Each structure stands twice: as C-alpha cells, then as structure tokens.
Amino acid sequence: MKSKKVVVFISLILAMNVVQQQTAQAAEPAAIKAAFTQLVKNNNLANPAVIVVDESTGEVIFEKNSLVARKPASVIKLITGAAAYTYLSPSDSYTTSLWMGIDTKTAVIQGSLDPWTTFSTTQADKLKRTSLGKFAYSAMTAIGKANAGDYEGTTLYYSNLYPQDVAALKTYFKERNLAIVLQKVSDKQAKELSLNQILTSTSPTLQVITDWMMTWSDNVLAERIARSAASAAGFTRDYAGVAKVFRKLMTGLGIDTKNLVVKDGSGLSRENRVTAQQISQLLMVIARDEKLGSLITGLPIGGVTGTLTERFIETAPSAIGLVRAKTGTLNGTTNLAGYVESENKEYIFVIIADKHSRSYTVTKRVRESVDKALGKIAKPLLPLFLPVDTSTAISESVTTTVG
Numbered sequence: 001m002k003s004k005k006v007v008v009f010i011s012l013i014l015a016m017n018v019v020q021q022q023t024a025q026a027a028e029p030a031a032i033k034a035a036f037t038q039l040v041k042n043n044n045l046a047n048p049a050v051i052v053v054d055e056s057t058g059e060v061i062f063e064k065n066s067l068v069a070r071k072p073a074s075v076i077k078l079i080t081g082a083a084a085y086t087y088l089s090p091s092d093s094y095t096t097s098l099w100m101g102i103d104t105k106t107a108v109i110q111g112s113l114d115p116w117t118t119f120s121t122t123q124a125d126k127l128k129r130t131s132l133g134k135f136a137y138s139a140m141t142a143i144g145k146a147n148a149g150d151y152e153g154t155t156l157y158y159s160n161l162y163p164q165d166v167a168a169l170k171t172y173f174k175e176r177n178l179a180i181v182l183q184k185v186s187d188k189q190a191k192e193l194s195l196n197q198i199l200t201s202t203s204p205t206l207q208v209i210t211d212w213m214m215t216w217s218d219n220v221l222a223e224r225i226a227r228s229a230a231s232a233a234g235f236t237r238d239y240a241g242v243a244k245v246f247r248k249l250m251t252g253l254g255i256d257t258k259n260l261v262v263k264d265g266s267g268l269s270r271e272n273r274v275t276a277q278q279i280s281q282l283l284m285v286i287a288r289d290e291k292l293g294s295l296i297t298g299l300p301i302g303g304v305t306g307t308l309t310e311r312f313i314e315t316a317p318s319a320i321g322l323v324r325a326k327t328g329t330l331n332g333t334t335n336l337a338g339y340v341e342s343e344n345k346e347y348i349f350v351i352i353a354d355k356h357s358r359s360y361t362v363t364k365r366v367r368e369s370v371d372k373a374l375g376k377i378a379k380p381l382l383p384l385f386l387p388v389d390t391s392t393a394i395s396e397s398v399t400t401t402v403g
Helices: 029-040 073-087 121-127 132-146 163-175 187-193 206-216 219-232 239-252 276-288 292-298 360-375
Strands: 002-004 049-054 060-064 095-101 106-110 154-159 180-184 194-202 323-330 333-342 345-353 400-402
Touching: 029 049, 029 060, 029 360, 049 276, 073 206, 073 219, 073 239, 073 276, 073 292, 073 323, 073 333, 095 132, 106 132, 106 187, 106 194, 121 132, 132 163, 132 180, 132 194, 154 163, 154 187, 163 180, 187 194, 206 219, 206 292, 219 239, 276 292, 276 333, 276 345, 333 360, 345 360
Parallel strands: 106 154, 154 180
Antiparallel strands: 002 400, 049 060, 049 345, 095 106, 095 194, 323 333, 333 345
C-alpha cells in the first residue's frame, strides 16, 4: 500500500451573491409568434413559407403558407437521407477493386456503385475516398508492364461504375494517347474475367457518407444515394425512380404527398416542389424515430459545422451550437429547415424563401433575418454563469490513500 497525497482545490462559495446566475428559460409561444411574424413581414423574404412546431407536443406555434408548394433546393436532401436509411442500411459499405484480366491486355474494375468514388485526387487523399484516378493509373501501369508498354488492343472491363466515372476514365486514357477500350460487363462476367487483384478500396459506411452529404450538401452524393435507395425499393435507378421512392417513403411515414414534385435527389432542379408542412412532418418523424434519428448527426450546426459554419456568428451569437438544420440555396431561394434548442424544449422550423431577389445583397439580408429570428428562440439548456469572484473562495487540501 502506498500513500500518495493528492491536492484537490475545492472552491467554496461563501456568499450567495458571489455568483450571479442568468436562468435560461424556453422561448414562450407568444415570443416565437412575434419573432416569426416579424420575419414573414420582411420584404426581403418576399412572402416565404414558414412553419414552427413544438417537437415535444406537435403543436404548430406559427405558420404561413405552410401548405403552398415551394422550391426546396437542398432541403430535399432530408428526404434523400430518410430514403437511404429506410431502403438501404446505414452500416453498408462499398468495395471497388482492380484486377489483371485472364486474357492478355485486359484488366477489370469490379465496382459496387460506390457513391464515395471520385476522380479528384485532392478529394480522395483528404477524405480517404476511392480514387478512380489511382485505379486508372494502376491499370495503365500494370497493363504497360505486362506488355512492354504496348497498349494496342487493350480492354478495360468494368461493372457497376457511374456514367460520370466511366467518362472520366475514357478522358484519362485519351489525354495520354492510350488505346484502351472500356467495356461494360455484368457482375458475374467481371468476376469471370478477373485473374489477380491489383488494388482494392472500401468506402466508409453509408451513415458516414450520408452525414457528409448532409453536412456539406454534396449534390453528387445526394443523387447517387437517392438512386441507390430507389433501386433498393424496386424502382428504376433514375429521376423517375427517385420520385417514386420519395413518394413511397413519405406516404409510408404518414405524410401527405399532395403538391410534392420530385425531379432529383439533390435539390438542384428548380422544378422540385415541397410544402413547409411536409418537411416539418418529416423532421418530426426523424426526431422521434430511432433509425432515422441518426440523420440528425449529419445536419450542419449553426456557427460550427458544414454549410452553417459561417452563420449566426455575427447575426445571432446566442444561437451558435443550438441550431441543427439543412440549408437550401438556389438563385433567388434561401431555405433553412431543422431544429432549434430553447432551454428544455426543441422546436422544428422550416423556412422556405424561394421568391426573393437573386442579388447577393438581398440573399445576405434574408440569411441574416432568418438567423436573427432563430436567435430569439435559441436558448441553452444549462444556465449561464458570470465569472466568480475568487477572492472570497478558499482552497482545501485533501489527502487520500492510493493503493
């Protein structure tokens, strides 16, 4: 047994007036109504669609134009994420491998429609994404080495690659004047044509990929994930399939799909339409569903992460860290939908301003107005403490025995 003296400094408060405490209280419905009434009257927002709901009770605190179909922009990615977690598995990962072929002057890429693939070396290195540029270089090197630099009559077979990736591979070889022909084959054929593995890459889980898509509003990932969900649900892997799987998802969650128009899974199409109420109902399901609830981890945090990193810092500092929401931006469209913490309560909000001027100045003003409105609601759960006057505190030395 060995005795060891541990000095612990315990600050003892000698008087109640040493600490001044600001008690944070949840925003009252009247205050919320006042804040959002002021927001919707702001001419810069040009008659937006807005809804605010108490997440714990489902009570609608404020709404305007919430049943009117509006352009969601990237807010539609909330539906993409929900579809992914419903029809795919968040624990899924994707493997892409490169093989020397059984025939002379052949190589094979066995793909898995990995949404995480990229031809950008920078993205691949920084984010540990599957680099098709590296695959192309490795294929070129292996074939050249096996055939003394002769590429004439060379075929690169591939399965389950995205059209954009195939086009990038063709461009890569063409720019190097290599006579390499790309030929699409089935999964079974790809395996039969493969001999020795050269390279393999496995993506992170779908949850990690989806989190990235939500946090940074990655359009390519969104489209790929949406189409994979459509295929898994038994629909075609195209825009039509995405529209069908989104409608099936929303209906299955008990959300009325009237006025829902889906043209893509990223929100880039200006023909997409949703209502603020539909998105608020989806956010309610996400908040209460154990599986879909994981989507919240990918939502940008106000003033902290993703597409909200620069928001709230100057416009509404009190809301920093208390807003988790998906942004949605197109020319003339500035949307935000998610959750705001207000002491021991949480409110769901959807703000769709898709009719405002396309000027940078107006867009900036819209964002600032939205931030300030949320700043009037956002309140931390724990009370704020002012600095303690340590001159009246004492330190006590405590001796313990450590074995």
